Amino acid sequence: MAEHLQREIREMKKAILEIGAVVEESLHKAVKALQERDEKLAKSVIDNDVEIDHMEVDMEEECLKVLALHQPVASDLRLIVSILKINNDLERIGDLAVNIAERAAFLATQNAIDIPLDFPLMAEKTKAMLRKSLDALVNGDSRLAYEVCAADDEVDAINRQMYLQVQDAIRRHPDRVESLIHLLSVSRHMERIADHATNIAEDVIYMTEGEIVRHRTEDYPSQSRRV
Amino acid sequence: MAEHLQREIREMKKAILEIGAVVEESLHKAVKALQERDEKLAKSVIDNDVEIDHMEVDMEEECLKVLALHQPVASDLRLIVSILKINNDLERIGDLAVNIAERAAFLATQNAIDIPLDFPLMAEKTKAMLRKSLDALVNGDSRLAYEVCAADDEVDAINRQMYLQVQDAIRRHPDRVESLIHLLSVSRHMERIADHATNIAEDVIYMTEGEIVRHRTEDYPSQSRRV
Numbered sequence: 001m002a003e004h005l006q007r008e009i010r011e012m013k014k015a016i017l018e019i020g021a022v023v024e025e026s027l028h029k030a031v032k033a034l035q036e037r038d039e040k041l042a043k044s045v046i047d048n049d050v051e052i053d054h055m056e057v058d059m060e061e062e063c064l065k066v067l068a069l070h071q072p073v074a075s076d077l078r079l080i081v082s083i084l085k086i087n088n089d090l091e092r093i094g095d096l097a098v099n100i101a102e103r104a105a106f107l108a109t110q111n112a113i114d115i116p117l118d119f120p121l122m123a124e125k126t127k128a129m130l131r132k133s134l135d136a137l138v139n140g141d142s143r144l145a146y147e148v149c150a151a152d153d154e155v156d157a158i159n160r161q162m163y164l165q166v167q168d169a170i171r172r173h174p175d176r177v178e179s180l181i182h183l184l185s186v187s188r189h190m191e192r193i194a195d196h197a198t199n200i201a202e203d204v205i206y207m208t209e210g211e212i213v214r215h216r217t218e219d220y221p222s223q224s225r226r227v
Numbered sequence: 228m229a230e231h232l233q234r235e236i237r238e239m240k241k242a243i244l245e246i247g248a249v250v251e252e253s254l255h256k257a258v259k260a261l262q263e264r265d266e267k268l269a270k271s272v273i274d275n276d277v278e279i280d281h282m283e284v285d286m287e288e289e290c291l292k293v294l295a296l297h298q299p300v301a302s303d304l305r306l307i308v309s310i311l312k313i314n315n316d317l318e319r320i321g322d323l324a325v326n327i328a329e330r331a332a333f334l335a336t337q338n339a340i341d342i343p344l345d346f347p348l349m350a351e352k353t354k355a356m357l358r359k360s361l362d363a364l365v366n367g368d369s370r371l372a373y374e375v376c377a378a379d380d381e382v383d384a385i386n387r388q389m390y391l392q393v394q395d396a397i398r399r400h401p402d403r404v405e406s407l408i409h410l411l412s413v414s415r416h417m418e419r420i421a422d423h424a425t426n427i428a429e430d431v432i433y434m435t436e437g438e439i440v441r442h443r444t445e446d447y448p449s450q451s452r453r454v
Contacts, residue, residue: 053442060439064308071298081291084308085315167404174401177394181411188415212287215280 005070009079012062013138016083016090019055020134023090026052026097027130027193031123034104034186042108045101052094059087078210082203086137089196089203093130096189096196103182103189110179115169119187122158125151126190129197136201142208148201149213155194162187232297236306239289240365243310243317246282247361250317253279253324254357254420258350261331261413269335272328279321286314305437309430313364316423316430320357323416323423330409330416337406342396346414349385352378353417356424363428369435375428376440382421389414 026045033042063084066072072080107113129148136144166184170177202214253272260269290311293299299307334340356375363371393411397404429441 050442057439057442060308064304067294067308068300068304073295077291077295081294081311084311088312088315163408167408170397170404171401174398177397181390181394181408184408185415188412212284215277215284 005066005072005076008066008070009076012059012066012080012083015055015059015062016086017134017138019052019059019087019090020130020137022048022052022055023094023097024127024130024134026094027100027127030097030100030104031127033101034107035120035123037104037108037112039105039108042101042105046098046105049094049098052091056087056091056094060084063087075207075210079207082207085203086200089199093193093196096193099189100186103186107179107182113169113176113179113183115165115173115180117165117169117183118158118161119183119190122155122162122187122190125155125158126194126197129155129194129201133197133200133204136204140204140208142205145201145204145208149198149205152194152198155191159187159191232293232299232303235293235297236303239286239293239307239310242282242286242289243313244361244365246279246286246314246317247357247364249275249279249282250321250324251354251357251361253321254327254354257324257327257331258354260328261334262347262350264331264335264339266332266335269328269332273325273332276321276325279318283314283318283321287311290314302434302437306434309434312430313427316426320420320423323420326416327413330413334406334409340396340403340406340410342392342400342407344392344396344410345385345388346410346417349382349389349414349417352382352385353421353424356382356421356428360424360427360431363431367431367435369432372428372431372435376425376432379421379425382418386414386418 026048029041030045032038033045063080067077067080070076129151132144132151133148135141136148162184166180166187170180173180199214202212205211205213253275256268257272259265260272290307294304294307297303356378359371359378360375362368363375389411393407393414397407400407426441429439432438432440
């Protein structure tokens with residue numbers, strides 16, 4: 001029975017990483033669509049979301065099945081509950097990638113905005129956070145997970161910076177207000193993706209160390225909230 | 228043992244409703260602070276968030292304890308997993324109320340914006356959704372839960388409307404761009420609170436009917452995503 005449970009757990013880890021890989025691909029494409037003004041690519045991200053939704057539902061069912069059949073305790077139970085939560089975060093990252101793709105599809109139809117913004121840096125940092133949180137999950141590596149938590153502050157800072165940059169741009173180019181507000185939305189979606197990656201990292205820390213680090217403002221001075 | 232589990236479940240339901248009540252109060256105060264330009268009230272919402280954070284962590288620990296000790300199956304298991312997820316949604320609604328309060332605190336220091344916006348209607352609808360999702364949870368009332376899911380489309384529509392209204396206001400009053408962008412953020416926070424209330428309602432439907440309704444675009448035509 002215990003061996004059977006361990007096999008199930010290995011399968012669940014594999015499955016959650018597969019969802020992670022699909023979500024990562026979706027985010028990568030959404031950012032690329034935005035940067036290269038590629039409406040077709042943006043639409044492929046939107047169309048593909050239904051696959052992620054199905055994966056999430058299947059994963060949750062699997063977690064419930066394993067909980068009911070094997071009645072795990074201690075670290076196995078903690079792992080399965082963490083997978084349930086990570087599953088949720090991944091699905092929402094998928095939704096946010098769709099939100100970015102929707103903005104990208106719109107912006108591709110408008111004149112390009114020739115204003116320097118910190119967006120590429122923000123996108124790189126956010127994608128790296130998601131990558132690292134998944135690596136931390138595979139390897140049960142809490143050190144890597146702590147790095148993700150720390151990086152969240154940097155993304156928050158860039159997001160605040162983007163607000164100022166966009167406000168300034170609107171003042172100088174009031175005729176471009178619509179496109180600029182769409183860009184601001186992208187910045188916020190990105191910041192929320194970074195928050196979800198942080199949630200995943202916090203769950204990895206909980207899984208590996210049994211410590212609840214979320215809401216611990218003393219550890220991450222400027223990360224007082226997760227949303 | 229089974230009786231003991233039922234007693235624990237009753238306690239858990241009571242505890243999640245207590246969190247719901249505190250979160251609801253927080254949202255109510257944040258909206259009031261915004262509407263009455265009350266910086267002090269806004270700050271009290273921000274300070275109070277730590278209480279919600281603690282409640283969330285305690286609730287999750289309680290869920291894990293009950294899962295480990297009682298190894299529930301079938302509807303009891305489903306209920307506890309739903310409480311885990313609802314707990315998460317409530318905590319995030321608390322965070323979003325703080326985000327609104329932060330904007331309210333800032334806006335209270337600026338000149339009032341004398342532009343008619345659909346904000347009060349949006350706030351009313353969102354608060355009603357949260358209220359109803361909690362009532363649906365207490366009473367295991369899936370009919371009420373379906374109403375919450377349907378109302379989400381209305382809040383989404385108002386949010387889109389707010390985008391257009393704010394863009395238009397920025398064009399006409401470019402000197403107020405900063406305050407107007409803050410108002411736009413409030414609108415988005417509100418829309419996300421409505422999404423979380425919808426998540427809660429979907430979990431109530433799952434608890435009571437065993438049906439996963441999320442991602443079912445055919446049921447709620449314009450609610451294709453939860454974020």
